[in-house]
Amino acid sequence: MLSELWRSLRSKSWWVDLPLLALAWWAAFWLRFNLTVPQPYWDQALQTTPVALACMAAGLLAARVPRQSWRHVSLADLRHLAAGVALGAVLTAALVLGLRINGFPRSVLVIGALLALLLLAGARAAWRSLTEYTRTQARPTASAQPLLIVGTIDEADQALRTLKGVAGWQVVGIVSPHAQDVGRTLQGVRVLGGVAALDEVARGQHAATALLASAPGTPLRREVMLRWSGAGLNLLTLPTADELLAPGAAASLRQVRLEDLLGRTPVQLDAQGLSGLFSGQTVLVTGAGGSIGAELCRQVARFGVAKLVCVDVSEFATYRLEQALQRSFPQMRGVYYTANVREAERLRAIAFEHRPSVVLHAAAYKHVPLMETGNEIEALRTNVLGTLNAARVAGEVGAARFVLISTDKAVNPTNVMGASKRLAEQVVQAVAARHAATRYVSVRFGNVLGSSGSVVPLFTAQIAQGGPVTVTHPDIVRYFMTIPEAAQLVLQAGLMGQSGQIFVLDMGEPVKIAELARLLIRMSGKTEAEVPIAFTGLRPGEKLYEELLADDETTEPTPHPKLRVAKVAPPADEVAETVEAWLAAAGGAPDAAVLRGWLVERVPEYQARPVRF
Template structure:
């Protein structure tokens, strides 16, 4: 603390502040006596100036006012300044009155405090105004692109504050969805009209670019997109909070994406608890090169892990992850393995070499139709056997926590992929009984926007080719969340969970896939007339809707609003042994009917659908 005060004392901002404090003190006497100071009071002003200066300086120092940057002063800084001036004025009053200066005019204390606050605040505001004006003059007007903001007054205010750090734009007006906002101004920018006349406002201001300032998932934002996409307007948005952590994100706007329209409120994380769990630890992530696995790596890297051990069967995915993390987190020790979770000895050797405190198991085969025909045994070996190996290795090396990334397709499964993930949950619960010192948790969630193999990349490719966009059924619905949201909730569940628990994520409202397709077509700047939608029929193992809980399950609330705990029947004691025994006798190519029959024995709620070959 003393070193901080010493830096404050050496701050260059002290000199103008001290001069203004002295001027305010004398001006208080001048105003008190009607613009002239009689001789006796002039002597009092001269004698008490050092005391007033010292007391006011102490008040400002205690409020840490010298640490303020005048160039970026804001309301919070002005409130801090007011507190420092008030404290200084009280000290001045106490010291001067304590010195028993006879006949001292007490109103000077109040007048000088008000004048000091006005002078110090005015100096800072003037400095910032001049700095911004100088910066604006240094930019050629031709280099600034006109920008129209769409949003309410509150949303526009936040956008304008953010845009102060974004170069290349000149805000020429605001279009608000609220009629009562018309004609008002925000930070000197006028609300020109409503969203209904957006194209007319843009033409009048010669603005070809529109910034959507509303929050992700806001209906107004979605209406603007559906109405004005393809009209020639370039629709942009600000970076999300998660994107702001990436280099350069704060200096650029970006195109509106699907997750901006389907987004939900940001995830509230127990930052302190997660930092305590991961900071300085060794963390092992399987399936690290996949969509969820790689985001888990990014999230734990931001939490300050000392060593991140990344395991993935794909050489290319591992290479890409290595290049990204080395650049983004140069201080973190990253170790990258191209290994398969189906090989227990190799997985054990990796874990013994690094002794991870936390194991995040994201390795899995997840593509439903692909696993439904010809690859059923592969789904069983990776999703179940791989989970068994990873869970046991975590216990053997003394990991504190093991987290399985599961899926909503494990609930009342109608396909092999979902049944194997449900069996994987049972395996994790069984292994939890073997290693009491390790906390084993499973986390279920639905589809993730933009993940590999999901509908979004497929639809995007089809739109680029001119269509048609293929949807299996007009009534098919799915739950969606963004990749960062899914990864963050996995980490939060891993922190909160007790061994053997299965967490269910709040996935919000389900979305019709055909509506998703329409939004993507609009985002591309095209219409359904240009890119048609075709319905192809349900694929093998596919449901019209997904469930997050089985019919005979109930959930319990947790302290986190987006996490609930599923109460499920305990697995059979022999589940792990049964998996190993059946795979050993099944051989390399078991009959699909035999495999499905055995899966149904282990997962009674699994109802296989007829398979078309």
Template sequence: MLSTWRHNLVSKSWLVDLPLIALAWWAAFWLRFNLELPPPYLGHALLTTPIALGCMALGLALARVPRQSWRYVSLADLRQLAAGVALGLVLTTALVMGLRIEGFPRSVFPIGGILALVLLAGARAAWRTLTERARVQELPPGPRQPLLIAGTLEEADHTLRTLKGVSGWRVTGIVSPQAQDVGRTLHGVPVLGAPDALAGIAAEQRVGTLLLASPPGAALRRELMLRWSGAAELKLLTLPSADELLRPGAVPAPRQVRLEDLLGRTPVQLDEQGLAGLFSGQTVLVTGAGGSIGAELCRQVARFGAARLVCVDVSEYASYRLEQELQRSFPALEGIYYTANVRDADRLRAIVRTHRPAVLLHAAAYKHVPLMEADNQIEALHTNVLGTLNAVRAAGEAGVARFVLVSTDKAVNPTSVMGASKRLAEQLVQALAGRYPATQFVSVRFGNVLGSSGSVVPLFTAQIEQGGPVTVTHPEIVRYFMTIPEAAQLVLQAGLMGRSGQIFVLDMGEPIRIVDLARLLIRMSGQSEREVPIAFTGLRPGEKLYEELLADDETSAATPHAKLRVAKVAPAPVEAAGRIEDWITTLGWAPDADLVRTGLARLVPEFRPPARG
């Protein structure tokens, strides 16, 4: 408290504030007497000026006005200033009236208070204006690119304030979704129209860049990225998020949009304390650890303080890359890396028995639908189904506390061998859950993951680099997407809160048309569809046009977590595990494709294989 008062007393702002307060007090007398100051009242002004200065200074100090930064003065600071002036005026009025000065003009008090507020606020506003102009003049010289801002006036206001300290840009207009804003100005920048008129506005203003002011998750941002900006062929920028600005070296300057901005979902709310309690100091085993999801699961587990991380993957190179990354990022973590195949039951059982993990995360699987549909059906069955069976048995026999199967939305009413194989894996987890009561067995379904190996994003990126065409199977095909960290975090959260035998489904947000995603990637590369065309190739074997929406009330039930629901699926009977294993074993290594589909239809009643021409 003492240091605060010391700072208030020695503030340099008094050098300006005190003369302005005196000027306001004398001007109040002058205005009160019609621009004159009769001799009797001249004495009143001289007598009371020290009182007004002292009381106003005390009021401003009590309101902490001297602590304000004039360079960044805001409306909140001006409200604080008004409170200080009001307090000082009350003190002045009380003290002067207490002196009982004969004939003192009482109207001087409100006039003096208003003038003091105007002069003090004006000084601060003028200083901020001058410093902002000086800051703009200090920016490196050179041509400034024209720029449009898209968003509401509130969003555009924040963006314009941020851009004042950024060189290289000249804002020519604002595109607002609110019709009543059109024709207005903000910081001297006109609102030129609505988003659906973006192409015409960009052509008229000769602008090739659009800055998205709307926050992640806003419908306007999504429509601009996927629809309106495409017609105008605009380069898309956005401002860094609060999390990005907290990173070392971050600057509040526009950056190019990324695919994560398209999803625009709020960060996953995790039970940090619960997850830390689950993983901290524990041994955790991850199968498929070298894959996109498996590697992110390893990162998240390490972040929550696991003492030992056992990583199992069939790929030597993937295991090597993961080892190098984790040693660099988590030097205190004990990492053990096996190049083992989950199809080898004895090997997997030996690994689990050796390390006795508290949690086993099973992410090993084949996931590429067309590859598994024709010549690799038996491979999908052995890895996705029997590999899961081996993992379940190994976990149950070793007394692992929690087992989590990473499944897929393609297991819902599957039309492909891959989807049906994952549904069989879910059935195995449910069927054997009762056999090993010491272990909590949970399955988690989610859809496509942006940037994961084998997904459309790396494929489209490679095609764009080669000059096209970008191949899309159907103009109306849609998919649900999420980011790799989001998927991994929700897998861990489901594993923490799930009860044995439950199948969780993740809230995937709104579906995205694949052709819109392709167009966005083309624009993000700085090219147009004229330079990189899109070609439609037709649906591939086993591919759906629309994926089922998993997280609705008809197919799932709510959980305490907003992004997790429990699928309403009848539990598989215990004998189902034996039937599934026997059927796959009797198929041999070169089974007839129709025989495989017939068997899948018997074991997975909802399996609907596409008609074969």
């Protein structure tokens, strides 16, 4: 406290503030007496100047005004300044009136306070304006690119403030969705037109780049992306909070990406609870080299985990993850294993060596057509037996939490992959009943945008080859979420879930795959005439839509707006032992019909045939 007071007293702002305060005090007398101060009152002004300066200085100190940065002064700083001046004025009035100076003009007290506020605020505003002008003039204007901002007045205002720290751009106009905004001026920049006239405005201002200032998923952003992507305009956006918090991140504009179309609001995380769960702990992640597993590792590392044990069957994926985590989190202790979750003893040895407090199980086979024909036994052994092994090991080592990454395809499954994940959920619930000290939770969600094996990398590769982009059906829709959002909700569910619960994530609105393909084509700068879309027909086991069953009849709400708990029947007795015994006896190539028949017995809602629409 004393050190802060000493720094405030040593502030260079006093060299300006004190003369301005004295000037305000004298000018108050000057104005009070119509620009001619009689000698007796001039003597009063000089006599009370030290009192006024001391009281005003005390008020400014109490409001911490001397610690403000003039270069970045804001409205909040000016409010503190006003509070400090008001306090100083009250102190000045108390002391001056206490001196009982004969005939002292009391109106000077009010005038002096107003002048002091005006002069001090004006000095700060002038300094900020001068520094911003100097900084602008110092930039090479020849290399600055013209930029249009697309958004409402409020969104454009925030974007303009952010752009002050980003070099290389000159804002030449604003495009607003509201017709009444056209012609208005914001921070010296004019609103030139509406969204429908974006192309015309861009040509008129010789601008090839537009900044989308609206939030991801808003109708305005969707309209601009669908209408103007690939139409000769380079669409940029501001980085998200997660991107700015990433190690080595810088405040700069980035290209719009497909996830900006989804409309996903930021996940509300219980940061304090998650820090308590992960900080200083050991966490084991299976399938750590995959898209979801790798993001889980990054999110866990952000919460200060002491040791992160990463397990994946792929040597290259494990190596790539190791390099990425060492670069982003050099202080974290990471341990990396190439291991298969189907091998219980190997998994048990790793777990007992490190004794994790949390196990996140993301290892799985997830490609529906590939698992549907010829690889059914592989789906069962990895997705079901691997889950059983991981769940048992978590209980044996006394882990506090176990989280299974499940899928929307486990709801009324029409394919082996979905049925295997539903059976994995049952296995987790069965193991949960035998290890009371460990909380077992499963989390279902839909497609993750850009994950390995998803449609986006496939479409991107097809576009690069000149097409065609293959879509199975013109009406097929899927739910999508971003990889960071999926990982964050998995962690949140693991924190708040009770043992045996299955969580369903709010996936927002479904997206037509054909629309996704068209947008990717346009974002690549091509047209559908250059890269056609070909409809190939539904594949075995594929649905036109996926069922999340996130309604009031089949799920229950939770305190988190994006998480609900599925109402499911309890698993059959001895399901874990039954699964283990059958898979052990199945051999390397069991009859497909026999396998599906057995799977129907275990998962009655499974329809063991391709669904036709």
